[in-house]
Amino acid sequence: MFSDFFINIRWKLFTLQACAGISSMLIMIGAHVWHDYIFSEPNTPNNITETLAHELELLVANVTFQSSISVPILMWWDGFSSTTGLKTCQTSQCLFVDAQKFWRHPQTAGIFFYGSNFKRDRGLPLPRKADVDWALLHEESPKNEMIFNHGGWIQYFNHTATFRQKSDWPLTYQHAPSLALIESRSYWLDFEIKEQLQKDELLADIAYVQSNCDNPMERDDFVQELMKHVAVDSYGTCLHNKDLPNDIRSPEKLGDSEFLRLLSKYKFVLSIENAACPDYVTEKLWTPLVVGSIPIYLGATNVHEFLPTHKSAILIQDFRSMSDLVDYIRTISTHKQLYYSHLAHKTKSVTNGKLVHALQKPVGNLVEEFECLVCRRVHQRMSIANMGFKPEIFKANANHYGCLYPKTALEILNHETNDGSRRSFWQDKYFQSEIEARVLAQYMDRNSNFSLSEYQEVVLRLLKDDKP
The missing domain is CATH 1.10.8 (Helicase, Ruva Protein; domain 3)
Known part of the structure; x- marks a missing residue:
């Protein structure tokens, strides 16, 4: 044999x-x-x-390894991207492979991780050589993976592409529509028409469309409390009380024009993100802005930076209580001019210069662009090292992803403080992720890999010590 x-x-x-x-x-x-x-x-x-x-x-494949700066190998640790083979990024070339076995190859220069696929049972590519960069792509909120919130863990990554504006390749505007769509009146309905539709079709003032009912913001608790004071039509599986028309019931139809026309009939749309983080804005904000309804919004703590005008949304965080919020909704729903003051991006134009500038930038394939950013940076590092100089070491920090301790929508509205003595499921997860970050950092500092059972044993022991 x-x-x-x-x-x-x-x-x-x-x-x-x-x-x-x-x-x-x-x-x-x-x-x-x-x-x-x-x-x-x-x-x-x-x-x-x-x-x-x-x-x-x-x-x-004509890939030459004699030169230390010729064609570095890059790979996805979790197989997230289908990119394979030789990839040209401007004047740099990198070879992308899809097999974990290549992380030990002498020409491996970078390893990518996708945040939502970060699984402890896979282990990590350890021991890690000093000349192998790690790159993190994670466009989702911390609901998917909270461990990247903590600077003690994310500091081990060299390159980042996240929703945060301070990441190396920001994905902040990944869900944003074009400037033309925000200003367009394609779905516009006059105030009087909306009032008539409310009577003819028995519509509430407010629409709510959610089928992800378990999230750190616990938005259903907020909506249930709001429903005690004003009517809300809930089309999703969360607090469902109204059916979508038959032709737009499937999830893939929720971006179609017929669905957008349905939302445009409402004066307001409840828009509560999965988490309240700086820079985290999704279609929950953008969709009502496009159709000409006013979003009742909670999410990005700096949402003012993304609004077309300073009054383009009713911001839950600006009110002191549910009664204050309800009073304001009732007031503007019966006053045409006050209502229109929140829709100036439709009646006039977008006045937020930063938003205008951001939406004018061309948008390509976010994954491929991030791959090329890392490829170019790896070449830069290797070229400088080959000349005998010390290359710049890129290093991520908490501002590249970090989101603060999760609060529920009701806690934010009521400006409640929580000293950690009482914790929701998601708040428990946050504390656990902090401990997991510390444990992973220990393995990184020792530069040695671990078994899943060993990792879990250490985490569980620390969790017992951490119980309030």
């Missing part, structure tokens, strides 16, 4: 040597694979043959 294996290796080496004239490189590859066989976990000859085949595929 082993003799057949070595015959197979010699045949592959001979064939490629004859075709490409690169015998030294082939010998190096064969030695590299055999070294892995001896010094890593037990392998069968078939495993080694497979590994060699991967190495040879790289070689046949």
